[in-house]
Amino acid sequence: xxxxxxxxxxxxxxxxxxxxxxxxxxxxxxxxxxxxxxxxxxxxxxxxxxxxxxxxxxxxxxxxxxxxxxxxxxxxxxxxxxxxxxxxxxxxxxxxxxxxxxxxxxxxxxxxxxxxxxxxxxxxxxxxxxxxxxxxxxxxxxxxxxxxxxxxxxxxxxxxxxxxxxxxxxxxxxxxxxxxxxxxxxxxxxxxxxxxxxxxxxxxxxxxxxxxxxxxxxxxxxxxxxxxxxxxxxxxxxxxxxxxxxxxxxxxxxxxxxxxxxxxxxxxxxxxxxxxxxxxxxxxxxxxxxxxxxxxxxxxxxxxxxxxxxxxxxxxxxxxxxxxxxxxxxxxxxxxxxxxxxxxxxxxxxxxxxxxxxxxxxxxxxxxxxxxxxxxxxxxxxxxxxxxxxxxxxxxxxxxxxxxxxxxxxxxxxxxxxxxxxxxxxxxxxxxxxxxxxxxxxxxxxxxxxxxxxxxxxxxxxxxxxxxxxxxxxxxxxxxxxxxxxxxxxxxxxxxxxx
Amino acid sequence: xxxxxxxxxxxxxxxxxxxxxxxxxxxxxxxxxxxxxxxxxxxxxxxxxxxxxxxxxxxxxxxxxxxxxxxxxxxxxxxxxxxxxxxxxxxxxxxxxxxxxxxxxxxxxxxxxxxxxxxxxxxxxxxxxxxxxxxxxxxxxxxxxxxxxxxxxxxxxxxxxxxxxxxxxxxxxxxxxxxxxxxxxxxxxxxxxxxxxxxxxxxxxxxxxxxxxxxxxxxxxxxxxxxxxxxxxxxxxxxxxxxxxxxxxxxxxxxxxxxxxxxxxxxxxxxxxxxxxxxxxxxxxxxxxxxxxxxxxxxxxxxxxxxxxxxxxxxxxxxxxxxxxxxxxxxxxxxxxxxxxxxxxxxxxxxxxxxxxxxxxxxxxxxxxxxxxxxxxxxxxxxxxxxxxxxxxxxxxxxxxxxxxxxxxxxxxxxxxxxxxxxxxxxxxxxxxxxxxxxxxxxxxxxxxxxxxxxxxxxxxxxxxxxxxxxxxxxxxxxxxxxxxxxxxxxxxxxxxxx
Numbered sequence: 001x002x003x004x005x006x007x008x009x010x011x012x013x014x015x016x017x018x019x020x021x022x023x024x025x026x027x028x029x030x031x032x033x034x035x036x037x038x039x040x041x042x043x044x045x046x047x048x049x050x051x052x053x054x055x056x057x058x059x060x061x062x063x064x065x066x067x068x069x070x071x072x073x074x075x076x077x078x079x080x081x082x083x084x085x086x087x088x089x090x091x092x093x094x095x096x097x098x099x100x101x102x103x104x105x106x107x108x109x110x111x112x113x114x115x116x117x118x119x120x121x122x123x124x125x126x127x128x129x130x131x132x133x134x135x136x137x138x139x140x141x142x143x144x145x146x147x148x149x150x151x152x153x154x155x156x157x158x159x160x161x162x163x164x165x166x167x168x169x170x171x172x173x174x175x176x177x178x179x180x181x182x183x184x185x186x187x188x189x190x191x192x193x194x195x196x197x198x199x200x201x202x203x204x205x206x207x208x209x210x211x212x213x214x215x216x217x218x219x220x221x222x223x224x225x226x227x228x229x230x231x232x233x234x235x236x237x238x239x240x241x242x243x244x245x246x247x248x249x250x251x252x253x254x255x256x257x258x259x260x261x262x263x264x265x266x267x268x269x270x271x272x273x274x275x276x277x278x279x280x281x282x283x284x285x286x287x288x289x290x291x292x293x294x295x296x297x298x299x300x301x302x303x304x305x306x307x308x309x310x311x312x313x314x315x316x317x318x319x320x321x322x323x324x325x326x327x328x329x330x331x332x333x334x335x336x337x338x339x340x341x342x343x344x345x346x347x348x349x350x351x352x353x354x355x356x357x358x359x360x361x362x363x364x365x366x367x368x369x370x371x372x373x374x375x376x377x378x379x380x381x382x383x384x385x386x387x388x389x390x391x392x393x394x395x396x397x398x399x400x401x402x403x404x405x406x407x408x409x410x411x412x413x414x415x416x417x418x419x420x421x422x423x424x425x426x427x428x429x430x431x432x433x434x435x436x437x438x439x440x441x442x443x444x445x446x447x448x449x450x451x452x453x454x455x456x457x458x459x460x461x462x463x464x465x466x467x468x469x470x471x472x473x474x475x476x477x478x479x480x481x482x483x484x485x486x487x488x489x490x491x492x493x494x495x496x497x498x499x
Numbered sequence: 500x501x502x503x504x505x506x507x508x509x510x511x512x513x514x515x516x517x518x519x520x521x522x523x524x525x526x527x528x529x530x531x532x533x534x535x536x537x538x539x540x541x542x543x544x545x546x547x548x549x550x551x552x553x554x555x556x557x558x559x560x561x562x563x564x565x566x567x568x569x570x571x572x573x574x575x576x577x578x579x580x581x582x583x584x585x586x587x588x589x590x591x592x593x594x595x596x597x598x599x600x601x602x603x604x605x606x607x608x609x610x611x612x613x614x615x616x617x618x619x620x621x622x623x624x625x626x627x628x629x630x631x632x633x634x635x636x637x638x639x640x641x642x643x644x645x646x647x648x649x650x651x652x653x654x655x656x657x658x659x660x661x662x663x664x665x666x667x668x669x670x671x672x673x674x675x676x677x678x679x680x681x682x683x684x685x686x687x688x689x690x691x692x693x694x695x696x697x698x699x700x701x702x703x704x705x706x707x708x709x710x711x712x713x714x715x716x717x718x719x720x721x722x723x724x725x726x727x728x729x730x731x732x733x734x735x736x737x738x739x740x741x742x743x744x745x746x747x748x749x750x751x752x753x754x755x756x757x758x759x760x761x762x763x764x765x766x767x768x769x770x771x772x773x774x775x776x777x778x779x780x781x782x783x784x785x786x787x788x789x790x791x792x793x794x795x796x797x798x799x800x801x802x803x804x805x806x807x808x809x810x811x812x813x814x815x816x817x818x819x820x821x822x823x824x825x826x827x828x829x830x831x832x833x834x835x836x837x838x839x840x841x842x843x844x845x846x847x848x849x850x851x852x853x854x855x856x857x858x859x860x861x862x863x864x865x866x867x868x869x870x871x872x873x874x875x876x877x878x879x880x881x882x883x884x885x886x887x888x889x890x891x892x893x894x895x896x897x898x899x900x901x902x903x904x905x906x907x908x909x910x911x912x913x914x915x916x917x918x919x920x921x922x923x924x925x926x927x928x929x930x931x932x933x934x935x936x937x938x939x940x941x942x943x944x945x946x947x948x949x950x951x952x953x954x955x956x957x958x959x960x961x962x963x964x965x966x967x968x969x970x971x972x973x974x975x976x977x978x979x980x981x982x983x984x985x986x987x988x989x990x991x992x993x994x995x996x997x998x
Contacts, residue, residue, distance in 0.1 A: 009794040012662075012726055012759040015826050019663050022834055030617060030836035062614045065607025075582045082844075083578035089590075108564025113810040115561045118529060150649060150814070153838055161689075163511075164518050186837040190660075227511055260511040295508040311612040313843030315649070315814075327514050335521055337529035338685040339652055343842040344812030345581075 024189040027182050028448020033432050034059050037442040052440035056472055058460040059442045061236075061404050063310025063374075066463040071309050071370050073363045074352040077103070078314075081112050081348045095361040103348050112344045118337040120148025120318070121344065124351045128318050131354035135268075136283035141320065147332075148318050148350065150342045152266045152303040155319035157187045159299045162332060163228050163260060164191045173226035175216060175259070177208065178450035179407060179457070181236040185450070194224035199452060202409065205398050206240035210249040217257060229259040231281065234267040234402030237449050237459035239382075241276035241401040247284040255296050263300045266317075269307035272379035273401035282322060297323045304349045306404065308374040316346030378404065381462040381469050388473040392480050405459050407446065410480065412456045413487035428456040434483065439475045523688040526681050527947020532931050533558050536941040551939035555971055557959040558941045560735075560903050562809025562873075565962040570808050570869050572862045573851040576602070577813075580611050580847045594860040602847050611843045617836040619647025619817070620843065623850045627817050630853035634767075635782035646818050646831075647849065649841045650811075651765045651802040654818035656686045658798045661831060662727050662759055663692045672725035674715060674758070676707065677949035678906060678956070680735040684949070693723035698951060701908065704897050705739035709748040716756060728758040730780065733766040733901030736948050736958035738881075740775035740900040746783040754795050762799045765816075768806035771878035772900035781821060796822045803848045805903065807873040815845030877903065880961040880968050887972040891979050904958050906945065909979065911955045912986035927955040933982065938974045 015023075034057075041055045057065070064070065073096055080086050080100035087097050106123040108114030119125065122143075129143035149155035164172045173194040176184045188195045198216035200206040208231070220226045231250060233242045242250075254261045263281035271278050282300055286293045304316030324332070356371075357363040382400035389397035394411035412420075412427045420430040428445035435458075436442050446457025464472055514522070533556075540554045556564070563569065572595055579585050579599035586596050605622040607613030618624065621642075628642035648654035663671045672693040675683045687694045697715035699705040707730070719725045730749060732741045741749075753760045762780035770777050781799055785792045803815030823831070855870075856862040881899035888896035893910035911919075911926045919929040927944035934957075935941055945956025963971055 009754060009790075010757060011794075011822070011824050012757050012796055013827050014824050015830075017662075017664055017726070018827055018830060019661055022661055022830055025834060025837060027833060027837045030839075031833075060614065062607060063612075064610035065613040067608055070610060070612050078844075079578045079582035079585065082581055083574045086578065086585075091588075107812070108561060109566055111563035111569060111812070113562075113569050113808075113812045114564040115559065115811045150842070151839065157838075162518055162521055163516075165516055183837060190834075190837075227516070255508060258509060258511050291508075295510075297511055309612075312614045313606070313610070313612045313840070315840075315842040323510070325510050325513050328512050328517055331514075331517060331521055334526060334530075335524060335689075338524060338526045338682060338689075339656075340529075340650065341812070341814075343649070343814040343845055345577075345844045346842060 021190050021192050025186045026189070026448070027186045028444050029060050029182060031444070031448060033429070033436060033442060033444060036433065037436055040436065040440070050440065051438060055436075055440045055442055056464060056468065057442045058464060058472060059444045061306060061461050061463065062312055063404075063463050064312070066461070067465055068310050068374060068463065069370070070311070071352075071367065073357055073367045074309055074311065074349055076363075077352050078345055078348050082345065084110070093362045095357050095363050099352065099355065100348075103351055107344065112348065114344070116148070116341040116344050116347065118333055118339075118341055120146070120342060120347050124148060124347050127351050127355045128320075132280075132282070132320060136280055136286070139283050139286040141282075145321050145324070146318055147321065147336065148316075148342045148347045149301075150317065150346065151305060151312075151315045152264065152301040152317040152319075153183050154315075154342070155299070155301050155317060156183060156262065156264065157190075158332065158336060159262060159319070159321075160187050160191055160193065160228070161335065162328065164193045166225055169223060169225065171224050172228065173220045173224035174228040174230060175213070175220070175226055176230045177232060177235070177238075178452075179237050179446065180230075180450055181232055181264070182448055184230055194220070196220040196224070196226050197450065200235070200238055200240070202398065202452070202455070205401070206235055206238035206407075208242060208246055208250060210246075210253055213250065213253050226257070227260060228262060229254050230262045230264065232264040233281075234270055234278070236264075236267065236403050237405045237407040239398065239400040239403045239405055239407065241271050241273065241278065244279045244284060247279055247281060248288060251281065251285050251288060251292060251296060255292055260297045261299070263298060265300050266303040266306045267403040268302065269375070270378065270404055271402040272382040273399060276401045278402070282320065285322075295323060304346060304353060307353065308371045309349070309353055310374075311349050314346040314349045315343050316350040317342075318350055377466065378462060381466060384466070384469060385460075385462050385473060388470075388477060392477045394484055395480055400462060404461050404463060406462060407449070407457050407459050410456050410458065411484070413484060415487040416483070428458060431456065431483065432458055435476065435479050439479055441472055441475055520689050520691050524685045525688070525947070526685045527943050528559050528681060530943070530947060532928070532935060532941060532943060535932065536935055539935065539939070549939065550937060554935075554939045554941055555963060555967065556941045557963060557971060558943045560805060560960055560962065561811055562903075562962050563811070565960070566964055567809050567873060567962065568869075569810065570851075570866065572856055572866045573808055573810065573848055575862075576851050577844055577847050581844065583609070592861045594856050594862050598851065598854065599847075602850055606843065611847065613843070615647070615840040615843050615846065617832055617838075617840055619645070619841060619846055623647060623846050624817075626850050626854045627819075631779075631781070631819060635779055635785070638782050638785040640781075640819065644820050644823070646820065646835070647841045647846045648800075648816040648818055649845065650804060650814045651763065651800040651816040651818075652682050653814075653841070654798070654800050654816060655682060655761065655763065657831065657835060658761060658818070658820075659686050659690055659692065659727070660834065661827065663690045665724055668722060668724065670723050671727065672719045672723035673727040673729060674712070674719070674725055675729045676731060676734070676737075677951075678736050678945065679729075679949055680731055680763070681947055683729055693719070695719040695723070695725050696949065699734070699737055699739070701897065701951070701954070704900070705734055705737035705906075707741060707745055707749060709745075709752050712749065712752050725756070726759060727761060728753050729761045729763065731763040732780075733769055733777070735763075735766065735902050736904045736906040738897065738899040738902045738904055738906065740770050740772065740777065743778045743783060746778055746780055747787060750780065750784050750787060750791060750795060754791055759796045760798070762797060764799050765802040765805045766902040767801065768874070769877065769903055770901040771881040772898060775900045777901070781819065784821075794822060803845060803852060806852065807870045808848070808852055809873075810848050813845040813848045814842050815849040816841075817849055876965065877961065880965060883965070883968060884959075884961050884972060887969075887976060891976045893983055894979060899961060903960050903962060905961060906948070906956050906958050909955050909957065910983070912983060914986040915982070927957060930955065930982065931957055934975065934978050938978055940971055940974055
């Protein structure tokens with residue numbers, strides 16, 4: 001080749017030579033529909049005409065982008081850590097200064113600009129452990145089992161990375177809910193693990209039925225080695241909150257089948273339904289007695305991005321890992337050390353969440369007011385969303401008990417299904433594209449999260465302001481009715497009930 | 500098993516079931532020697548006795564931890580972005596406020612707490628492209644080829660991830676310098692690619708000789724498909740700065756052999772030797788003419804962590820990618836979108852570096868003074884380090900032309916080599932452990948970076964304050980002489996010259 005080469009040098013990296021595991025990754029939350037939304041936004045900015053004046057992005061749980069204001073105390077602490085000269089400023093409250101000073105003392109050279117330990121700043125890990133003990137009413141938490149992360153996603157992928165091994169039938173199977181948050185399917189594809197689906201029960205408020213876990217496990221055993229059970233509670237995209245009994249059943253199953261449990265609990269502060277309560281997997285495990293608490297391997301994930309803070313951009317998060325083999329833990333530390341450390345400003349933000357102002361501190365009243373305002377508004381919007389969507393013929397929406405999404409089932413007339421097929425497109429993708437083009441509303445097709453064959457959904461966030469959300473929901477309603485008419489549904493529009 | 504199970508539940512995740520690619524990862528910069536240093540620090544804190552009063556961590560390029568002060572303007576801008584109420588404060592300069600306002604306008608909801616696009620904030624990408632054009636004296640840079648990253652490491656691993664494919668002899672080979680920064684070997688192990696070593700010429704100031712590239716390439720072709728060529732310039736751990744001629748040779752080689760070039764240029768601001776100058780791979784490629792500039796696939800990496808800012812904790816960085824196949828670029832965006840976005844505060848820090856105060860702006864004088872002070876001190880320390888180490892019998896230290904490390908060769912007497920072997924340890928690991936235990940100085944054994952068989956080195960940073968660095972170097976000298984005596988070197992201590 002080096003001898004008689006022609007002028008055109010072939011590319012080294014093409015779709016043919018690209019890592020096939022990268023090719024297999026899908027991530028609908030920022031997928032084609034969102035790229036299309038960006039294009040439409042640009043057209044509008046450049047003065048182009050559309051039947052609407054703005055694109056409303058209800059595709060991603062990005063609270064501040066939808067107008068939610070930051071929690072003042074959190075930003076004060078992070079600003080003080082960033083620019084410590086402000087510690088002398090009378091316009092910052094003393095409790096914020098105390099927090100900042102404590103965090104800076106945990107940083108090399110008292111600077112946010114130093115690398116932290118790969119597991120995170122020690123005193124922040126200690127604050128997190130104290131927070132967990134309080135949250136779980138005294139269940140012990142050891143700060144040496146706490147790892148700060150770059151958002152929850154980073155922690156989830158790190159743990160999955162440890163767990164993937166074996167070839168052929170011995171390859172690691174990872175059990176994930178369907179519908180799921182597509183980080184899971186993406187990470188499984190990237191790592192070349194085997195995705196094992198268990199279906200949530202849509203007819204029963206997206207509850208997790210342990211019989212379905214058994215079914216999925218037994219079926220998977222034929223072709224892989226299921227070793228991991230992922231749970232998202234409160235649910236994303238499905239918004240359900242698991243009962244204590246359900247968590248017990250799941251943990252008993254994991255115990256029996258020797259599964260490593262990954263509990264995605266990033267929405268632990270986001271519970272709205274009055275009859276629901278957040279129970280951490282760790283606490284329930286503890287209450288099942290020492291035989292369980294001392295043996296089931298469990299990783300739990302939390303984040304600055306959700307809750308009442310919505311600080312996505314800081315990429316803060318943590319994981320607590322219990323019953324991890326000590327040698328494996330050393331391997332995890334080694335693996336994390338290659339990326340040096342999670343962003344320290346994000347660690348500081350996490351610290352504020354686990355160590356908020358106390359009743360005797362100057363910032364308490366404002367902090368509480370801001371927190372209650374965010375969570376109250378989310379609860380109202382959860383209800384509003386369910387109410388409006390449920391009343392639409394051909395839409396079925398479970399209650400949004402928690403998290404920040406609705407995942408309504410939509411009836412798509414056979415004619416539209418045929419049309420989508422002809423276009424080589426999922427029917428709910430066709431639906432969401434039409435919705436975007438006609439109304440400017442950007443939601444994500446259910447096919448990006450997984451759903452029972454023959455059912456169709458979309459995920460939307462409940463994050464827009466109440467006024468905007470109402471408009472959005474009414475536009476969805478009007479669009480849906482029009483869509484049904486245009487595709488002249490001969491049969492009565494009816495969502496499928498599950499077999 | 501579920502029937503007659505006994506009480507002890509086996510762990511799911513053990514050293515036997517751990518991902519073997521994780522097991523294969525090594526990362527000496529935070530390896531056993533650093534863990535040991537942490538233990539000794541704790542002993543000292545608890546009042547324990549050691550022949551020294553403090554541990555000096557010269558193992559990692561962590562400037563602020565070694566006492567370097569942050570650049571005021573950078574921190575002002577990030578603090579303003581974090582807590583925008585400060586935009587009304589008279590104690591912040593107008594140019595910092597303008598930067599902050601511009602960055603916030605690029606953020607959803609004008610908040611650092613929103614996710615950015617996966618590639619980063621548009622206006623920051625534009626600033627980076629403008630900076631590159633200026634740095635490269637007019638060579639065009641397209642902002643759509645700029646990707647913000649979570650430190651440079653994240654970008655490097657993302658690009659490597661794309662490039663790994665094939666099985667057996669078709670498996671991707673990644674050419675890396677020896678000695679190398681161990682992120683590369685770690686990422687190659689984690690991704691299951693094939694590491695292809697090319698050796699830098701220690702006798703020639705760690706220069707890269709293109710004949711050695713040819714040798715390594717031809718040898719590797721027997722068992723893998725070399726597709727990637729990684730370059731670190733200025734060098735880590737070796738501190739050399741490549742000449743323009745050398746870069747041309749390398750690019751010509753990459754062109755001929757169809758290699759994807761990854762240029763780790765995070766030390767581009769850290770050039771100290773008066774006869775050296777930083778040349779970006781991109782600029783040199785441009786000057787080689789359109790046949791090269793329009794075809795060689797090149798990714799270049801930069802970071803907030805090094806240079807004169809040393810902002811490691813913010814995890815800021817970017818990469819510029821040229822000649823990437825457009826479909827592959829879409830795949831890269833998809834892959835990055837799974838992790839949502841790099842930390843936005845780190846993106847803001849990066850923006851300050853590429854868009855510093857201009858001569859007509861109020862912060863210019865202070866900014867320049869601070870920058871010159873950091874870089875001037877580093878240049879002095881680079882010289883001091885070489886001078887003191889070179890004068891030690893049995894130590895050979897190349898000039899520290901750039902970056903922030905010395906990588907001296909140390910003569911280890913055969914008796915100590917034998918002792919290390921008996922302990923199942925690399926000889927330079929034994930040396931560094933003794934150095935740590937006797938002096939409190941923490942440096943990293945050369946074996947963690949790779950070195951020619953039979954030669955031994957360590958890497959130390961030049962980051963301690965001048966006073967502390969002098970003490971450190973003198974302690975190293977005294978230790979080395981004592982070490983030679985104790986191991987009664989019968990032969991004249993002499994570093995090996997290369998074959």
